[in-house]
Amino acid sequence: MITISVLENFSEFPALRHCNISDNSGEEFYHKVLNKVLKDAYEKGEKLTVNLDNTAGYASSFLDEAFGNLVYDFTLDVVKKNIEIISYQEPHWKDMIENQTYMQWEKRRKNNQNPKVTKNHEAWFRLENNQLKSKIWEHPAAV
Amino acid sequence: MINHLTGVSKYYLPVKTIILEICGNSIEWSGTESRQWLLGVKYETNKVVFTVTDVGKGILETLYRRFTMRFFETFKSNDEVLKGAFDKKYSSTTQEVNRNKGLPAVKANFDIGTINKLIVLTNNVILHFDNNTFSKTFVKGSPRFKGTFYQWEINNDCLNKLMN
Numbered sequence: 001m002i003t004i005s006v007l008e009n010f011s012e013f014p015a016l017r018h019c020n021i022s023d024n025s026g027e028e029f030y031h032k033v034l035n036k037v038l039k040d041a042y043e044k045g046e047k048l049t050v051n052l053d054n055t056a057g058y059a060s061s062f063l064d065e066a067f068g069n070l071v072y073d074f075t076l077d078v079v080k081k082n083i084e085i086i087s088y089q090e091p092h093w094k095d096m097i098e099n100q101t102y103m104q105w106e107k108r109r110k111n112n113q114n115p116k117v118t119k120n121h122e123a124w125f126r127l128e129n130n131q132l133k134s135k136i137w138e139h140p141a142a143v
Numbered sequence: 144m145i146n147h148l149t150g151v152s153k154y155y156l157p158v159k160t161i162i163l164e165i166c167g168n169s170i171e172w173s174g175t176e177s178r179q180w181l182l183g184v185k186y187e188t189n190k191v192v193f194t195v196t197d198v199g200k201g202i203l204e205t206l207y208r209r210f211t212m213r214f215f216e217t218f219k220s221n222d223e224v225l226k227g228a229f230d231k232k233y234s235s236t237t238q239e240v241n242r243n244k245g246l247p248a249v250k251a252n253f254d255i256g257t258i259n260k261l262i263v264l265t266n267n268v269i270l271h272f273d274n275n276t277f278s279k280t281f282v283k284g285s286p287r288f289k290g291t292f293y294q295w296e297i298n299n300d301c302l303n304k305l306m307n
Binding site for chain 2: 015016017021022056057058059060061062064068089090092096100101104105107108113
């Protein structure tokens with residue numbers, strides 16, 4: 001089992017949804033941390049545990065963007081099977097992610113409503129026809 | 144803040160959530176100059192009072208631009224429409240089904256008691272979440288608040304709600 005925590009692997013001060021409106025955004029957490037660790041866990045056939053506790057607190061949008069992108073790139077089925085969320089301090093976040101974010105982003109995925117990125121990211125992993133592929137899937141919209 | 148109420152320094156997670164949700168709305172949707180917003184904290188005996196203010200468009204003005212409303216919603220008073228936004232009644236015209244969790248997250252903290260006396264003033268509406276009889280839409284011709292003002296209080300009962 002692979003275990004990460006937002007505090008240890010990202011920041012004590014997670015902030016808002018996108019990189020263009022805040023530092024330590026959900027978009028940044030996804031692209032710097034979450035996408036790679038789920039890819040590793042998926043390849044090894046291991047479960048990934050993500051611990052949300054002991055930060056200074058969350059915005060719903062940070063968690064929605066980070067975990068929603070996982071569903072978009074890996075599918076709801078893979079995410080549900082491979083990820084365990086720990087949120088003892090604020091259990092309502094685990095509830096929101098598992099009962100709202102996952103389903104809403106699966107709907108986005110099926111409707112091909114691409115995730116929005118607000119800065120250029122390195123290549124990241126996505127499942128296509130059950131094959132993991134790495135590339136830059138999205139670019140920031142031209143302003 | 145917890146140190147003021149209990150003598151022990153630690154994070155009070157609901158405050159961080161509420162401030163993030165409000166400032167996120169301010170800088171993403173309200174169109175404030177230079178994305179500015181203002182936080183006020185007043186330490187009183189046995190309680191702490193918070194205010195957050197922005198001078199953007201205001202929630203209602205933003206709602207009417209962003210959201211699709213069913214025809215009958217247009218006959219509702221503005222305070223009813225604003226309450227609906229906190230209850231996640233409107234879907235986004237951006238078609239991003241995962242959005243609109245911020246205002247409900249603020250209200251959820253009031254509902255579970257981790258904050259008290261939540262007041263929201265925006266455009267021509269004031270909502271008192273703890274006593275709806277004081278909530279109202281201002282009569283036509285009254286001064287309006289161009290922006291959004293939030294106020295809430297935290298006392299030891301709120302801290303106990305979080306611990307329980």
